[in-house]
Amino acid sequence: MAEFLTAAAAFVLAMVALGLVRILRGPANADRMMAAQLLGSGGIAALLLLAVGTETPAAVDAALTLALLAAFAAVAFASSVPRSGAGERDATDR
Amino acid sequence: MIAAHVFDAALAVLVLGVAIWTVTAGPAFAAVIGFVAYGLLLALVWVRIAAVDVALTEAAVGSGVTGALLISAAARLRPTEQRAAAEQPGPALRFAAAALAVLVAAGLAALVLFPAEPAPTLAPAAAAHLQALDVGNPVTAVLLAYRSLDTLLEKVVLLLALMGVWSLAPDRFWGGAPKLWPGGQRGGELTLLARLLPPIGIVIGVYILWVGAVAPGGAFQSGAILAAMWLLVMIAGLQKAPEIGQWRLRLILVAGPAVFLAVGLAGFALPNGFLSYPEEYAKPLIIAVEVVLTLSIAAILGLLVAGPPESERQR
Amino acid sequence: MTAATLFGLCGAALVGLGLFGTIVHPQPLRKILAFNVLGSGVFLLFGVIARRGAAAAMGGDPVPQAMVITGIVVAFSATALAIALLLRLSSISGSATLSTDTSARPDGSGGGR
Amino acid sequence: MRVLLDLVTIIAVAAGALFIMAGTVGLLRFPDSLSRLHALTKADNLGLGLIVLGLLPQSQSLSAMLKLVAIWLLAQLAGATVTQLVARAIRRDGQPV
Numbered sequence: 001m002a003e004f005l006t007a008a009a010a011f012v013l014a015m016v017a018l019g020l021v022r023i024l025r026g027p028a029n030a031d032r033m034m035a036a037q038l039l040g041s042g043g044i045a046a047l048l049l050l051a052v053g054t055e056t057p058a059a060v061d062a063a064l065t066l067a068l069l070a071a072f073a074a075v076a077f078a079s080s081v082p083r084s085g086a087g088e089r090d091a092t093d094r
Numbered sequence: 095m096i097a098a099h100v101f102d103a104a105l106a107v108l109v110l111g112v113a114i115w116t117v118t119a120g121p122a123f124a125a126v127i128g129f130v131a132y133g134l135l136l137a138l139v140w141v142r143i144a145a146v147d148v149a150l151t152e153a154a155v156g157s158g159v160t161g162a163l164l165i166s167a168a169a170r171l172r173p174t175e176q177r178a179a180a181e182q183p184g185p186a187l188r189f190a191a192a193a194l195a196v197l198v199a200a201g202l203a204a205l206v207l208f209p210a211e212p213a214p215t216l217a218p219a220a221a222a223h224l225q226a227l228d229v230g231n232p233v234t235a236v237l238l239a240y241r242s243l244d245t246l247l248e249k250v251v252l253l254l255a256l257m258g259v260w261s262l263a264p265d266r267f268w269g270g271a272p273k274l275w276p277g278g279q280r281g282g283e284l285t286l287l288a289r290l291l292p293p294i295g296i297v298i299g300v301y302i303l304w305v306g307a308v309a310p311g312g313a314f315q316s317g318a319i320l321a322a323m324w325l326l327v328m329i330a331g332l333q334k335a336p337e338i339g340q341w342r343l344r345l346i347l348v349a350g351p352a353v354f355l356a357v358g359l360a361g362f363a364l365p366n367g368f369l370s371y372p373e374e375y376a377k378p379l380i381i382a383v384e385v386v387l388t389l390s391i392a393a394i395l396g397l398l399v400a401g402p403p404e405s406e407r408q409r
Numbered sequence: 410m411t412a413a414t415l416f417g418l419c420g421a422a423l424v425g426l427g428l429f430g431t432i433v434h435p436q437p438l439r440k441i442l443a444f445n446v447l448g449s450g451v452f453l454l455f456g457v458i459a460r461r462g463a464a465a466a467m468g469g470d471p472v473p474q475a476m477v478i479t480g481i482v483v484a485f486s487a488t489a490l491a492i493a494l495l496l497r498l499s500s501i502s503g504s505a506t507l508s509t510d511t512s513a514r515p516d517g518s519g520g521g522r
Numbered sequence: 523m524r525v526l527l528d529l530v531t532i533i534a535v536a537a538g539a540l541f542i543m544a545g546t547v548g549l550l551r552f553p554d555s556l557s558r559l560h561a562l563t564k565a566d567n568l569g570l571g572l573i574v575l576g577l578l579p580q581s582q583s584l585s586a587m588l589k590l591v592a593i594w595l596l597a598q599l600a601g602a603t604v605t606q607l608v609a610r611a612i613r614r615d616g617q618p619v
Contacts, residue, residue, distance in 0.1 A: 199425025215462030
């Protein structure tokens with residue numbers, strides 16, 4: 001069972017990595033915000049699987065902290081970006 | 095065991111990939127988001143090398159206050175970005191920097207591959223104190239007893255950083271309140287979140303502090319969580335940022351280091367020296383110091399993100 | 410290869426990467442980010458030293474771990490101070506550059522820093 | 523009994539991983555920000571939810587189970603809020619093509 005759960009954690013991490021490649025590239029900053037969200041839920045899932053799979057129960061508390069603060073980056077994004085800046089595309093983007 | 099190796103390898107590749115993105119990405123905002131993602135991944139790394147206390151700190155600080163600070167800074171600096179980015183250094187400097195970076199990395203890699211044998215450790219020394227303290231989490235014991243001087247000085251550093259941030263305010267704003275990012279989007283779901291989340295966050299913060307005596311957790315992690323909750327309430331506009339001239343606020347800021355110092359000085363009179371605890375009261379004293387420290391850390395971290403005052407003092 | 414060695418090499422690479430970024434990036438905000446990458450690489454090396462020092466029924470030496478915890482919080486406060494300085498600079502001068510010359514120099518001769 | 527519980531874990535965790543994969547495929551394949559946002563929520567809601575469901579039978583105590591459920595609920599709250607905030611930002615500034 002431990003082997004299966006750790007393998008599942010590795011799979012989740014690989015999927016998150018693939019998604020990350022796509023959305024970090026943008027083009028809009030809103031896309032990039034999704035990266036934080038994707039990694040938030042993927043990271044929580046991987047931490048929970050690891051906590052049981054590798055018998056480190058305290059990792060659940062780290063997942064709890066991540067879940068509590070998962071929306072924080074997006075809140076900072078939405079409330080600090082002045083009007084017409086959030087979905088705007090980058091002039092400098094390749 | 096194979097699954098664990100696969101996980102570690104994937105994680106190492108991902109951490110390096112996101113770090114490369116953070117350093118090389120074009121727009122600053124993309125790099126900042128990369129850095130927030132990088133912090134999250136580091137929390138996973140810390141779990142894998144048996145440092146769950148550090149993983150909790152990284153999760154609480156990295157995805158909370160650091161993310162908010164950097165994202166708002168990137169948004170504010172956006173108008174200046176292109177001009178600053180135009181000043182690319184020449185190829186000679188880039189090459190020299192790359193050579194230096196490779197040299198340093200290779201030296202450190204050699205240290206990792208050919209480490210000192212036997213591995214130096216202070217774990218037995220730290221463990222010797224655990225029994226006397228009645229604190230089950232060795233990291234908490236190190237932070238608050240075995241190496242408590244470091245922790246005390248670190249609190250002073252936090253206060254100094256806050257004073258540095260405040261000192262950047264123009265003279266007429268001295269004693270006034272910071273403004274948290276006017277002009278952004280407000281209302282609706284943000285208000286809902288700022289009403290729902292802080293009560294839960296406070297419970298979780300207290301839990302992390304409490305569990306820190308026996309398992310990973312403690313004052314730093316709890317303080318970072320509480321700071322994030324406070325910031326959320328201020329960002330949503332449910333509560334104004336406090337005026338930095340208030341003596342009550344300043345009392346909370348210095349209470350942590352002051353109580354720590356007082357307990358430390360009492361060590362001269364009662365047990366046997368600075369920052370040593372009388373054995374029968376060690377655990378209650380440590381918890382009392384941690385509670386006050388948590389409040390101070392939360393207030394300092396929150397105000398560091400809020401920045402220097404940007405309005406005149408009322409009255 | 411053990412997990413400690415793998416992440417130790419990872420930490421070494423992060424230090425190099427962060428150092429490179431800190432030197433070559435013209436934008437101060439990017440320098441701050443790169444410096445944080447450098448710092449986290451150092452923390453990771455500390456973590457690996459802690460992992461190797463596992464003894465007395467602990468998964469790792471708690472002393473380096475505790476130092477990393479204080480280090481993370483101190484790194485945050487230094488970052489906050491640097492960003493406050495940067496925002497003040499941009500609000501006074503209207504630009505966020507470390508160059509002493511007020512006009513941007515695209516020829517790459519570098520600014521005074 | 524033990525075998526049955528383990529079976530529940532394996533099925534639910536595998537299903538959760540599948541939904542996370544579906545979310546990733548959506549991110550890679552969908553053409554614009556709003557539909558990518560839609561794909562992302564699948565990974566959040568069902569992927570994490572099923573993984574939590576699968577881990578419940580492995581928990582040692584009731585409090586550990588409650589903590590797992592709390593994590594899922596918090597992630598739901600965060601996901602709902604973030605989706606709203608990001609979607610509004612996209613709508614406000616026009617849809618980048």
